Amino acid sequence: MRFTKLAVGVVAAATALTMSACTSGTTSAPSAGGKTTIVWNMWAGDTDAEQKLRDQMAVAQKLVGDDITIELQTAPWADYFTKLNANMASGNVACVTAMNGQRLSGYTDAFVELTDADLAAMGTSRDKYSAGALAPMEVDGKLYNLPYDTASMLLFYNADLFQKAGVDLPTNDWTIDDFQKAAEQITAKTDAKGFAVSVDEFQWLSLPMAKSGLQAVNESGALDLTNPAFVEAASWYGDLASKLKVSDAVPSASDSGWTATQFETGKAAMIVEGTWMVGSLTAADLGFSASAVRLPSGSKGAYGVTLGSGYGIAKTCANKDAALKVLGALTGAEAQAVVAAQSDLPARTDSQQAFYDSLPEANRESMTSAFTSSFEGATGQRVTDKWTQVAEAMPNNLVSVYTGQMTMSDALTDLQSRFGG
Amino acid sequence: MSVAATARRRKRVNPLQRAERRQAIGFISPALLGLAVFTVLPVGLAIVMSVYDWPIFGEREFIGLGNYAELLSKSPDFWPSLRNSFLFALGYVPLNLVISLGLALMLSARIRGRAIFRVLFFIPVVTPMVANAMVWRLMLQPAGPLNGISEAMFGITLPNFLVDKNWAMISIIVMSVWAGMGYNMLIFTAALEQVPASVIEAAELDGAHGFTMLWRIVLPMISPSVFFASVMTIISALQVFTQPQLLTNGGPGTSTVPLVMFIYNTGFKFHDLGLAAAAAWLLFAIIISLTAVQFRAQSRWVHYEH
CATH class of the missing domain: 3.40.190.10 (Periplasmic binding protein-like II)
Known part of the structure; x- marks a missing residue:
């Protein structure tokens, strides 16, 4: 009996000690x-x-x-x-x-x-x-x-693959149609895919945003994933992998680095990535010549976010x-x-x-103009309080969209119903 | 002497025993301290958290059983994650037990190099699960070796295992069985070595062979080990986290989010520690009930006679 009491005492003392330690944390x-x-x-x-x-x-x-x-x-x-x-x-x-x-x-x-x-x-x-x-x-x-x-987000491209397919290099004035045509031609004429879709937030959102001129969050700060114009643009993006096959499907929702790897290994001719990736995505040791341009514009003109x-x-x-x-x-x-x-x-x-x-001298001029044109008229990104949840949940739905097992509309409606309230 | 007097005499502790008890406390206090700091405190804190609206920062508010009510009636992801945990357990536990028992039986025969095979099958248990999962993720990708071989040799394109709604869970189960079977194999191997040769010989003389021998003689003899393995395997199956986290991130959709990943996401990604603690307690209740049921049922099939 006494033994048990003593044991309980030791446990209680240690617990109390730890609890007091918890509250005295200092930064x-x-x-x-x-x-x-x-x-x-x-x-x-x-x-x-x-x-x-x-x-x-x-x-x-x-x-x-x-x-x-x-x-x-x-x-x-x-x-x-x-x-x-x-x-x-x-x-x-x-x-x-x-x-x-x-x-x-x-x-x-x-x-x-x-x-x-x-x-x-x-x-x-x-x-x-x-x-x-x-x-x-x-x-x-x-x-x-x-x-x-x-x-900001840029469209990175592999110039060697463009030349191989006989397609003109992208420019800062490119439209979504130009982008799609080039992606299709490169996919048809080379072993590589014209594009690599992504499951990461702005890496995938940027093109639907550019096409529709809308953000995932509307101007009044509410999640607006089911806006018909946005759904239409996002569906077009999903079709790049599921129907047009100009991109492979992302192999796992946990593989967030997949898109950049596809580009770096020469398996995809274009990807959308952030300006902070310019060092590694246009590096001299990639084995091909790479550069970047402003995101292609949709029917409402260029649209990007800072x-x-x-x-x-x-x-x-x-x-x-x-x-x-x-x-x-x-x-x-x-x-x-x-x-x-x-x-x-x-x-x-x-x-x-x-x-x-x-920047490396070879493409200093083109990169500088890509950067400056990207920031021209760029809007501030809008997010909601639950944006982290939305961003965390997106990949799991998107992977199904890219394999054609779920429609983009269903994927966005699901996210809107879970996090829009 | 009356019974009461005997009891009193037994209770009386002599000075030597008292000294020994004090020494015993000294010896076990490091372990008790560890138990207190790493088990009693977190468990106690989790109970408290589960009845609070406890965001990661900001005001905490007592809400009684509100978190439990929210989980059971409102949370869109709780029931699917519970279902996923059970689906995983239903696939993983029987497969693991059957395969590990099969391996143990095959390697109990006096075949050449059986020690090497045992080591080979045990290797996945000792390699970190993260490394195992990464290798499997590479292997199961459409650009991975599995699909490459299938396309080159048979011209068949395999499904995109980790994002296909029908294959994602199966992939996780198969990978987990591969990674976990070595442990149970070792337990069964040890149990099989303990089965007395005389019993087997006697059974053979009585005409028992093959399946009859396995079902009537060997399995009852090793049933305590099978019981232990099944209890531990069910517990570990319901606690699965690493494999779906690394292979599928719970996708596609929420089809491979098990309860532990739901708890992790709710607490550490979505900042709702109270809700996460309540879910953890529900998981604890489920595991403890299942284990209790198994212990109650063991008298029907577990034999400790030998």
């Missing part, structure tokens, strides 16, 4: 000698990506001085938000936390609002950013993050002043120059030229 730790450590949480899929971040961090570390130590913590993109959720549940969000524009609406509770005074304290201001770059970082007119890049990612300060951060310093350094001109050299388009206008200058 910035003052260490010996008055130094503060600020944790910077960011996604990175491999050692190359992490090294790029370390290069940015080295610049930022010099700027903030010795009193603050920046500590980088990373997780791959696919796990980043799950890890962030777990950190939030335990009240342990890193002081400086990366956020993606499409996901921000679900995470505003985790970040402090950045006021103009905060921006001034960091030595920056809104007018330092290129048009549309701040929009993905705002929800209901409040700024929660400072962007490190600004992005996307982007940035860093914010956690509400639970114990040392906001130090975090502001780090945030200012990580998004400042010096770090942005490093971002530019790493083939990502910086959000600050004054750093963007460095990015264009860093």
Whole structure:
């Protein structure tokens, strides 16, 4: 009996100890000698990506001085938000936390609002950013993050496959019809497919959006996947794989990297990807000549959205002043120059030229015009509170559309009924 | 001496025993501490969470059995995921038990190189499930070797296994059986080695051979191991997560989302920890009830005599 009581006592004591430990989580730790450590949480899929971040961090570390130590913590993109959720549940969000524009609406509770005074304290201001770059970082007119890049979607193409099929190379004035004809010709005349469809949110949404001139979320902020014009455009996109066969079907809903791999291995002549992929998708070592143009336009003209990612300060951060310093350094001109050299388009206008200058000379001119035309008149992307759920559920329905086992209309109606309410 | 007096005397503990008990507590306290921190606390917290509207951040609100009611009546994905878990278990458990028992029986005969075969069949158990699933994903793709061989040799294009609504679950079951059969095979092998040769000889003298020998003699003799394997396999089947997560991401649609993936998505992707905790408790209730039923039913077919 006594033995049992003792055992229960040990268990209870340990439980109490852990519970008290749970509530005392801290996100910035003052260490010996008055130094503060600020944790910077960011996604990175491999050692190359992490090294790029370390290069940015080295610049930022010099700027903030010795009193603050920046500590980088990373997780791959696919796990980043799950890890962030777990950190939030335990009240342990890193002081400086990366956020993606499409996901921000679900995470505003985790970040402090950045006021103009905060921006001034960091030595920056809104007018330092290129048009549309701040929009993905705002929800209901409040700024929660400072962007490190600004992005849009492009049509990447394999010039060798175009030449092989005897098809003229894409231009920034291409229409959806031009795109479809080229995809069909390349599929017919080469071993490769003309296009590779995708299951990722803007990688697949971009062409239906360009064709219909509509977003998946309407101007009043409601999910609008069943808008007849959007359904028609999306059905056309699904048919590229299921009926026209100018693309293979995505082999698994869990294979989100499939589309880029199809392009990189020369199995697909065109894909839609983000501007942030320009480094790897036009790399010299791909074995073929690759470039990119603006998304083809639909009957209502060109239509694209600006996307982007940035860093914010956690509400639970114990040392906001130090975090502001780090945030200012990580998004400042010096770090942005490093971002530019790493083939990502910086959000600050004054750093963007460095990015264009860093492009390989062979296609610098064409890429620069692709970028500038993509951002011309681009609208801010719209999302709903449940956008993360929508984006998570999309691939599972899309894979069935591409194999022809489900109509696009049914797939979108299902998503609308689950997440539209 | 009366019975009561005997009981009193038995209860009296001498100083030596008391000292030993104190030492025992000292020895098991690390294990108890681990139990408390990693089992009792999370389980207790999960009970509390399941009766709260508990978002990942923000205000928490007590809602009683609201989460359970939502799961059972409103949540569009709960029932399909429960159905998927049972579908998986229905396919996986019998296949796993039959194949692993078959392998164990084949390798119990004194054939050359049986140790090598045992190791080969056991390898998938020790390789990480993530690695197994990735290899199978590559293999089952239309551009993978399976379809390549079929097209080259027979001119037949195989279905797109991981996104076909009829094949996705079957693919997951087949992959899981391949990955898990080695474990049960090892248990059955050990049990078969324990069957006394004298019993088999006696049965042979009585005219038992082949299927009769297996059904009437061998299976009853190893029934405690079969019982253990079936209990553990059903539990692991209802907890399946990694294979569908990596092979199909639960697709196409929600046709391969098992209950554990529903719990994971609800809690860590969609931020509703309360609802996820309630679903976890329902899963726990289902597993514990099924296990209890199996334990009750064991008296009908499990023989511990030998």
